[in-house]
Amino acid sequence: MSIPLPIVDHPTAARKFVTDDQRSPWHDQALWFVRSKRDKQADTLPEWEYLRSMASAIKTHTIANLGNYLQEFEKNATAQGAVVHWAADAAEHNRIVLQILKEHQTLRIVKSKSMLTEECGLNHFLEDSGIEVVDTDLGERIVQLRGETPSHIVLPAIHIKKEEVGETFHEHLGTDKGASDPKYLTEAARGHLRGKFLSGEVGVTGVNFAIAETGGLVVCTNEGNADLGVSLPRVHIACMGIEKLVPRFRDLAVFTRLLARSATGQPITSYTSHFHGPRDPESELHIVLVDNGRTRLRDSPEFRHALHCIRCGACMNTCPVYRRSGGHSYGATVPGPIGSVLSPTRDPKSYKSLPYACSLCGSCTDVCPVKIPLHHQLLAWRKELVGKGLLPWSKTFSMKAASFMFQRPRLFTFVGKVGRTSLRLLPHWLTHNPMNTWAKTRELPEPPKETFTQWHKRNRT
Amino acid sequence: MKPSTSSRRGVLDRLNSQSVDVPPLPDPDASKLIQFDDPFERFKESLALVGGEVHEIEHPSQATSILNRIEAFSSAQRVASVLPAAVKSTVDLAMVDDPHSLASLDWMVASGEFMIAENGAIWVDGSTLPHRVLIFIAQFLAIVVPRDAIVHNMHEAYDRIGAPKPGFGVFVSGPSKTADIEQSLVLGAHGCRKLQVFVTS
Numbered sequence: 001m002s003i004p005l006p007i008v009d010h011p012t013a014a015r016k017f018v019t020d021d022q023r024s025p026w027h028d029q030a031l032w033f034v035r036s037k038r039d040k041q042a043d044t045l046p047e048w049e050y051l052r053s054m055a056s057a058i059k060t061h062t063i064a065n066l067g068n069y070l071q072e073f074e075k076n077a078t079a080q081g082a083v084v085h086w087a088a089d090a091a092e093h094n095r096i097v098l099q100i101l102k103e104h105q106t107l108r109i110v111k112s113k114s115m116l117t118e119e120c121g122l123n124h125f126l127e128d129s130g131i132e133v134v135d136t137d138l139g140e141r142i143v144q145l146r147g148e149t150p151s152h153i154v155l156p157a158i159h160i161k162k163e164e165v166g167e168t169f170h171e172h173l174g175t176d177k178g179a180s181d182p183k184y185l186t187e188a189a190r191g192h193l194r195g196k197f198l199s200g201e202v203g204v205t206g207v208n209f210a211i212a213e214t215g216g217l218v219v220c221t222n223e224g225n226a227d228l229g230v231s232l233p234r235v236h237i238a239c240m241g242i243e244k245l246v247p248r249f250r251d252l253a254v255f256t257r258l259l260a261r262s263a264t265g266q267p268i269t270s271y272t273s274h275f276h277g278p279r280d281p282e283s284e285l286h287i288v289l290v291d292n293g294r295t296r297l298r299d300s301p302e303f304r305h306a307l308h309c310i311r312c313g314a315c316m317n318t319c320p321v322y323r324r325s326g327g328h329s330y331g332a333t334v335p336g337p338i339g340s341v342l343s344p345t346r347d348p349k350s351y352k353s354l355p356y357a358c359s360l361c362g363s364c365t366d367v368c369p370v371k372i373p374l375h376h377q378l379l380a381w382r383k384e385l386v387g388k389g390l391l392p393w394s395k396t397f398s399m400k401a402a403s404f405m406f407q408r409p410r411l412f413t414f415v416g417k418v419g420r421t422s423l424r425l426l427p428h429w430l431t432h433n434p435m436n437t438w439a440k441t442r443e444l445p446e447p448p449k450e451t452f453t454q455w456h457k458r459n460r461t
Numbered sequence: 462m463k464p465s466t467s468s469r470r471g472v473l474d475r476l477n478s479q480s481v482d483v484p485p486l487p488d489p490d491a492s493k494l495i496q497f498d499d500p501f502e503r504f505k506e507s508l509a510l511v512g513g514e515v516h517e518i519e520h521p522s523q524a525t526s527i528l529n530r531i532e533a534f535s536s537a538q539r540v541a542s543v544l545p546a547a548v549k550s551t552v553d554l555a556m557v558d559d560p561h562s563l564a565s566l567d568w569m570v571a572s573g574e575f576m577i578a579e580n581g582a583i584w585v586d587g588s589t590l591p592h593r594v595l596i597f598i599a600q601f602l603a604i605v606v607p608r609d610a611i612v613h614n615m616h617e618a619y620d621r622i623g624a625p626k627p628g629f630g631v632f633v634s635g636p637s638k639t640a641d642i643e644q645s646l647v648l649g650a651h652g653c654r655k656l657q658v659f660v661t662s
Contacts (some may be wrong), residue, residue, distance in 0.1 A: 139641035224652025267580035
C-alpha cells in the first residue's frame with residue numbers, strides 16, 4: 001500500500017488565490033481569452049459537432065477494446081524496432097525509465113511536456129538518483145526553476161505574472177533585473193535551453209496519440225522542444241497512459257483537428273510529429289505504457305468516459321471555478337473539471353472536496369472535444385461520496401434536516417415564516433457572524449412580502 | 462533493456478476481464494467535411510494566421526533571390542538545403558555524422574510534400590532530411606512545396622500519406638512559438654524564428 005495522500009480541501013486551498021483581488025480576476029481574464037480563441041476556431045468548422053461525435057465514438061470503441069489495441073500497437077511498434085515496456089503503476093514507470101537511463105550511464109535528460117510523468121512524479125524520482133532533469137517547455141521550465149508544479153495541463157505557468165518570471169530568470173539565467181518583456185525573457189530561455197538540448201543525453205517525451213494500426217506515436221508542440229529534445233540524443237523514451245491509443249492512422253485526422261483548436265484556439269500546433277520506430281539502427285526508441293489506475297477506471301461504467309480525455313485543457317479554460325481559484329487549489333496533477341473527476345478515482349478520501357468545486361453550470365461538458373459528460377460525472381461523484389460516507393457532518397446534517405422539513409408541509413410553512421421574519425429582524429452582525437461561512441462574501445436576500453402560496457391563492461383561484 | 466512481462470499480463474488481464482459492448486469505429490462522411498472554393502487562398506490565410514510567410518514562384522531558383530532580400534539570409538554563415546535547385550547549401554550535409562554539429566545552422570531549406578488549406582500546415586517527410594534535427598535546430602526555416610500539392614483538410618492529408626513509412630514525418634504549421642509568459646505570443650521559441658514557404662507552380 002502506498003502512503004495515504006493528504007486531504008485536499010478545495011475552498012481552503014483556493015482561499016489565498018480567490019481573495020487576491022489582483023491575481024484572481026487577471027487569471028480569470030487570461031483563461032477567458034483562451035476560451036474565446038477556442039470558440040473562434042471551433043466556429044470556422046461547420047462540422048465541429050460532427051467531429052466531436054466522431055472523436056467520442058472512436059474513443060468509446062478504443063477503450064472498450066483496449067486490450068486488443070494495446071497488443072496490436074505493441075506488435076507493430078516492436079516490428080519497427082521500438083522497445084515497449086508495461087508499467088502497472090507510477091513506481092514501476094519510474095523504475096523502468098531509471099533503468100534505461102542507467103544502462104546508458106545517463107546524467108542529463110531533456111524532457112518535453114508530459115502530464116503522465118508529472119502524475120508519476122518522475123522528475124523528483126530521477127533527481128533523487130542523481131540525474132539532472134531539464135523541462136524544456138518554456139512554461140514547465142519556469143515552474144521547474146521556481147520549484148513549483150504546473151497549474152494547468154497546457155499552460156503550465158498561466159498563474160505566474162511576467163514580472164515574477166523576470167525575477168526567476170534574473171536569479172537563474174542572469175537576465176537583467178526588473179526585466180519583464182515576454183519577448184526578451186523567451187529569448188533568454190531559448191539561449192539557456194539550447195545549451196541544455198545540446199548536452200542532453202536522452203530525450204524524454206509524453207505522447208499525444210499512439211496508433212495501434214501502425215505502432216507509431218504522435219507528439220504535438222508549438223515550441224518544437226520535443227523534436228529538438230529527441231533529434232539530438234540517440235535514445236528517446238516516450239511515456240504514455242494506455243488510454244492515448246487510437247485504432248487507425250486516419251483517426252488522427254479527427255483528433256489533430258480538435259486538439260489545438262480546443263486547447264489554445266490554434267488551427268493545429270506548430271509541430272505535429274509522427275514517430276515510427278527509432279531514428280536509425282544505432283538509436284533506441286522506448287515506449288512505456290502506463291496503467292496507474294486506468295484499467296480500474298475502465299471497469300466503472302459511470303466514469304469510463306473520463307478515459308476519453310485528450311488533455312486539451314478546454315474544460316479548465318471555461319470553468320468559472322478554475323478560472324478564479326487557480327490550478328494549484330486542486331492539489332492534483334490534473335486540475336479543473338476533468339481533474340475533479342479523475343482525482344477521486346485515484347483516492348476518494350483525499351480528493352472528496354473536488355467534485356464540489358463546481359457550480360454544475362455544464363460549460364465544461366459543452367466544450368469537451370471528446371464529449372465527456374463532465375458535469376454529470378461530477379454530480380455522480382457527489383452521490384458516490386455520500387454512499388462512501390465521506391461527506392462532512394455539516395453537509396450531511398443539513399441535507400437530512402432539509403429532507404425532514406420538505407416532507408412535512410406544515411413544518412415547511414412554519415420554517416418559511418420564521419425565515420422571512422428573521423431576514424427582516426436579525427441584525428447584520430448576527431447573520432454575518434464568523435460561524436456562517438456562506439455569508440462571508442454574500443448578502444442575504446430581501447425577504448419577499450408574501451409567499452408563493454399566498455400569491456397563487458390571490459391570482460389563480 | 463528487456464521489458465518484464467508480469468505487468469503486461471496484469472494490465473491485459475484486467476482489460477480482458479470486463480468486456481464492453483460498443484458500436485464499431487465510425488468513418489467520416491466526406492460530404493460533411495469542409496471544402497474550400499479556393500484551397501490555396503485559404504492556405505495562404507491560414508499560414509498568415511499562424512505566423513508564416515508565403516512566396517509564389519515559378520521556378521525553385523527564384524527562392525534564392527527572394528531570400529537574399531532578407532537580411533538574416535544574406536548575412537547567414539551556414540545554410541543547409543536539400544533542394545540545391547532552389548538554394549545552395551554552404552554545409553556539406555553528407556559529411557555531417559553527429560547532428561550536434563548542426564547547432565550553429567542559420568538556415569534550413571526543406572522540401573514539403575503537400576499543403577493543408579484548413580490550417581496552413583505542410584507535411585514534411587523525414588526521409589527527405591539527412592538529419593531530423595535540421596528543421597528544428599536551424600534559426601530560420603524555408604520550405605518549398607509544389608502549388609498543386611494541396612488538400613482541404615486533415616482527413617485528406619492522412620489519406621494522402623496512406624500507410625506511414627518507418628521513420629519520421631511532421632506537419633509544420635508556422636514558425637516555432639510560445640505564449641507561456643502571460644499569453645503573449647512570441648515567435649521563435651526553440652525551433653525556427655520564422656518560416657518562409659515557397660510555392661512553385
